[in-house]
Every structure is written in C-alpha cells, then in structure tokens.
Amino acid sequence: MEIIARDPKQLGIAVQRRRKEQNLTQGELGARMNARQATVSKLEKGEPATQLQTLMNSLAALGLELVVRPRTTSRVEELEELF
Amino acid sequence: MEIIARDPKQLGIAVQRRRKEQNLTQGELGARMNARQATVSKLEKGEPATQLQTLMNSLAALGLELVVRPRTTSRVEELEELF
DNA sequence: AGTTTAAATACGCGATACCGTATATTGTTG
C-alpha cells in the first residue's frame, strides 16, 4: 500500500502501519534497526527533528522504500510544470 | 520524474535534481524554506543526520512529495510477502 | 481486577543539527 507523506507525521503513520502489519513491537523494530524503542516511538509520533538516518533505517527494516515525485494535485494528475 | 530513495544520499540527489530543474540556487531554495544555504548543501550531500523537517520543507518548497511503499524487487515486481 | 506486555516519557551525556556570520573552494563566464 502506498502512502503519500508530506510531513513527518505522515511518515510516522506509514512506519507504524507497516510495523503493525508485520506484528512487530517498537522494541522489535528498534532491535532490527539498532535503535531504541524510545527512538521508534518518537519517529512514529512524527517528531520533526528525527534524523533521516533513523527514518531510512526503519524503512529498510520494514521492507519499505521512498519515492520522490512531483506533488500530485489529486484532481488533474497531469499538471504542467512551469517550464 | 520519480526517484526511488533508500538512503539519505539518494534523497539528496532527488532534491538537487529538482532544484536545478527549477533553476534555483541553494541559497534561493534555502530562502523559500527558511533554511541556510549551508543546510541545503548538507541535505543535498546526503548528510544522514539531517532532520526530517529540513527534508520535508525542501520538498514542499520544490513541489515534491514522498510516497512510502513496499520495496520493489526490480525483477519480479509482484513478489509475495511472507504472509 | 490484577498481571503482563507495549508505548510514551524522563535524566544525564556526547554528538551534531541548524542558526548567524563568514570564509574557502569550486565553477562559470567574459
């Protein structure tokens, strides 16, 4: 399932959802990414100062990846670039 | 254009590519996201300790968004989950 | 209700972000 994330909070939700799908606790996920349970907690809560490394490690541990793409405008999928 | 990012470095590359497409300097992008040119520089270089906030602000300023999805396995696009 | 498991918080610590400001490098162009 794809989740669009435009802020740290949505990223946290995506991580949490996936973690639960795999029936992992924060502690177990933390163990797989060499982070503490408390760190996973903050990440899932959408702490904006979380480090990129922490996010990417969690995604790797959960078998997720990111795609960077132009913002979709929901309505017109193919909106033209400014140039 | 979509860019798959599995680590901070690839994220930095995605940001930089987009910034150049818009003919912006690091300083100009920084101004749009309330960050210093030096911060943009580190982000684009893939500094792993960069904060999520910094990344998300840059994406917003560039009209980009993230999609979180299961890792693609390149070969067999539809590989089954363990359960 | 009471016990156990999980998640959210806390304290001190070392490391590093990002800030303002500034400079050193590197690139580009005439």
Place this chain on the structure above:
DNA sequence: CAACAATATACGGTATCGCGTATTTAAACT
C-alpha cells in the same frame, strides 16, 4: 586569466537527537 557566482566549510552558540537506563502510562489478556 580575471571576476563573479555558487557551493562547501568553519566557529561559537543553542537546541535536540539518540544512547543507556529507567520509569510512567496505557493496552491487552487471563
């Protein structure tokens, strides 16, 4: 090659991470 533009680094300062360790809430289950 000179001159300017852009990027990479640097210094002191404040803030916060993530760490180890631990505790406090909050959930879940018998």
